[in-house]
Amino acid sequence: MRALVAAALSACSLALAAPAAVAHVESTQTRGHTAKLAELDEATSAHRDGPGAPWTTQVFDLAGITCIEDPHGRGAMGIHFVDVANLLDGEVGRLAPEALIYEPGARGSLQLVAAEYLVLADAWDAAHPHPPILYGQRFTRVAAGNRYGLPEFYELHVWHERANPTGTFNDWNPDVHCS
Numbered sequence: 617m618r619a620l621v622a623a624a625l626s627a628c629s630l631a632l633a634a635p636a637a638v639a640h641v642e643s644t645q646t647r648g649h650t651a652k653l654a655e656l657d658e659a660t661s662a663h664r665d666g667p668g669a670p671w672t673t674q675v676f677d678l679a680g681i682t683c684i685e686d687p688h689g690r691g692a693m694g695i696h697f698v699d700v701a702n703l704l705d706g707e708v709g710r711l712a713p714e715a716l717i718y719e720p721g722a723r724g725s726l727q728l729v730a731a732e733y734l735v736l737a738d739a740w741d742a743a744h745p746h747p748p749i750l751y752g753q754r755f756t757r758v759a760a761g762n763r764y765g766l767p768e769f770y771e772l773h774v775w776h777e778r779a780n781p782t783g784t785f786n787d788w789n790p791d792v793h794c795s
């Protein structure tokens with residue numbers, strides 16, 4: 617279970633946004649969320665230079681890759697560290713994201729770039745009639761058979777520490793690099 621969960625954690629979906637709509641999405645997505653994003657920044661500020669409890673489980677995909685990049689070239693997420701107990705609780709909380717995501721830097725350094733909310737679909741659907749929504753954003757549903765070996769799950773990325781030119785809530789950030 618631990619290996620499965622670790623893989624799942626990253627929950628980065630391969631879902632894609634329509635590139636043509638991205639610029640508009642950015643402006644409308646961020647509007648009205650400035651205060652909420654500042655609160656998330658505060659909640660994660662102690663971990664800007666590296667993960668710590670409760671985000672301690674590093675995620676690898678089924679190929680053993682830990683710094684997640686889009687195979688279609690739209691950018692990267694980075695390295696996910698998951699709070700496993702939170703992942704498995706069947707709920708989402710705006711100030712308690714299930715994963716923190718880091719960009720690797722020189723000499724093994726890690727810089728916080730984003731947070732990701734994750735919940736397993738079976739657990740969520742058993743108690744809710746609709747997919748989870750935070751910041752007015754409906755989570756992306758990622759089917760089983762994903763690169764993380766996870767059962768079906770819902771996910772939402774929030775680029776609160778590294779601006780994402782394709783949208784604050786987009787899965788992939790072209791300004792994050794794995795190497």
Ligand SMILES: [Cu+2]
Pocket residue numbers: 626627628629693696717732773
């Ligand atoms: Cu991700």
